[in-house]
Amino acid sequence: MTKALVVGGGIAGAVTAMALRQAGIESVVYEAYPTGADDIGAFLTIMKNGMNALRAVQAHQPVIDASFPATDVEYIDGTGTLLGLNPMRGDAHTIRRAVLYRVLHDEAARRGIPLEHGKRLVSATEADDEVVATFADGTTATGDLLVGADGIHSCVRALIDPAAPSPRFTGLTIAYGYTRATSFEPSADAYRMIAGKNAFFGYTTSPSGETWWFSRAPSLDLDTATSQNFIDLLSEDDTPAAEIVRTTGDLFINNAYDVPETPHWHSSRMVLVGDAAHAASPAAGQGASMALEDSVILAKCLRDIPGLEAAFARYTNIRRARVEKLVADSAAQSNRQGQSVRPDPTERHWLYDHHIDWQEPIS
Ligand SMILES: Cc1cc2nc3c(=O)[nH]c(=O)nc-3n(C[C@H](O)[C@H](O)[C@H](O)COP(=O)(O)OP(=O)(O)OC[C@H]3O[C@@H](n4cnc5c(N)ncnc54)[C@H](O)[C@@H]3O)c2cc1C
CATH class of the missing domain: 3.50.50.60 (FAD/NAD(P)-binding domain)
Structure with a gap:
């Protein structure tokens, strides 16, 4: 065989x-x-x-x-305006x-x-x-x-x-995190994708009430990058993104590559x-x-x-x-x-x- x-x-x-x-x-x-x-x-x-x-x-x-x-992906700009909704197609x-x-x-x-x-x-x-x-x-x-x-x-x-x-190297640094905070509007079922002024942000809320999020930002130094870098980049937007990062404990931060x-x-x-x-x-x-x-x-x-x-x-x-x-x-x-x-x-x-x-x- x-x-x-x-x-x-x-x-x-x-x-x-x-x-x-x-x-x-x-x-x-x-x-x-x-x-x-x-x-x-x-x-x-x-x-x-x-x-x-x-x-x-x-x-x-x-x-x-x-x-x-x-189920769905909502696209939002940095002012919080909904740009459109794409179904995930099941x-x-x-x-x-x-x-x-x-x-x-x-x-x-x-x-x-x-x-x-x-x-x-x-x-x-x-x-x-x-x-x-x-x-x-x-x-x-x-x-x-x-x-x-x-x-x-x-x-x-x-x-x-x-x-x-x-x-x-794509030129982008990516962060991931999880929070159970409720100080922002959760996003059950749908992914909410936010095209902010300085960084991109996406989040969804699991059935257990935990919000899962990621953010893509222009290249950061991995040796020194912290959640504060992402909070600063996202704070200029009128969206929950900065608050979600602020209420998160440990972050996973890495650079994004492609082949x-x-x-x-x-x-x-x-x-x-x-x-x-x-x-x-x-x-x-x-x-x-x-x-x-x-x-x-x-x-x-x-x-x-x-x-x-x-x-x-x-x-x-x-x-x-x-x-x-x-x-x-x-x-x-x-x-x-x-x-x-x-x-x-x-x-x-x-x-x-x-x-x-x-x-x-x-x-
Ligand atoms: C931060 C991040 C977020 C992502 N988000 C998404 C997403 O939302 N949706 C999506 O579809 N994809 C996403 N991806 C991409 C996705 O994770 C990869 O495309 C996928 O994991 C590829 O699977 P793989 O099995 O080819 O490689 P991997 O999952 O990377 O597995 C490779 C395995 O090989 C092992 N290995 C490496 N070298 C050796 C060696 N020499 N000998 C033996 N074992 C070895 C590694 O330890 C690892 O377990 C993301 C990737 C990253 C980094």
Whole structure:
């Protein structure tokens, strides 16, 4: 039986392993960190197309159970004026990143898929009939193929092509936080997106009454950036944004990068999925959903196309145009202040209505 080494136990890694299992390919997932990703403070929304990919491998229910639905997006300017409302088009769910990792790991474990923590890939060698992965702890693993699901700073991407472009700094610093304060108008169900004078701000309120928020600002020094930087930037607006930050305890602050183009997605036995192949700036909120689509399409190609390289080539061919368009769109949605332009909802069908039919063969 074919054996895959899946490097990275994030969103793409866990779901690729489940999709491969469904395609009759066994895998072991190798995750660098002892418990998951380092940026566990953030949250994200899985859009309709991402939920559709999860449904193709019957992994949607644990995610639905651990999340809350997002129905609409309201766009507001710095004076508090409503600019418009975009529907989420159904089946979108907001979830903490750490919780998403945990439920996907639990689901993989329930299906008998091994996941080894503390395994940071440092190199890999390909031979005619196998690929050997070497980890930082000196151990090795051997398989028929290796899937690089190791995120935006992918080691596998550099192993496939040492000349692959590095992630591009978007010029934006992003903050995330949570507050239970009630000194501002909550936003249940809908995301409220505020294009402020100096920074962009988005928030939604969970069914338990906790407000989840993020803000995008022009580049800040990560060594010194604090909540006060965001309060100062947001205070000029006539919106609840500054008050929400003021009432928040710990903030998660990081810089935003994207990967607009990766010339080579695969070698003879190694292939990239998710952020390792392509990463979008956060504006479109589609990185996780695109990673989920990749995972399922790759498994379908390996199921239906004889020969690893031919299957990898078909997978790349199916995915490349769609994800590169998304990355370009997402970059265009944010200007240097991190503002999101309200996307025309009638032009988003290509994004949200993407459907994967597991049974339909890949030709
Ligand atoms: C702050 C922030 C907010 C975001 N908000 C959204 C949003 O609202 N909606 C959305 O769809 N997307 C969002 N995204 C993007 C989304 O998180 C990513 O697109 C998604 O996580 C990609 O999944 P992945 O599995 O490819 O990578 P990751 O989730 O990053 O997983 C990669 C995994 O590989 C592991 N790893 C790395 N190197 C190695 C190695 N050498 N060996 C072994 N393991 C390794 C990592 O520890 C990690 O667990 C956001 C991203 C950030 C940073």
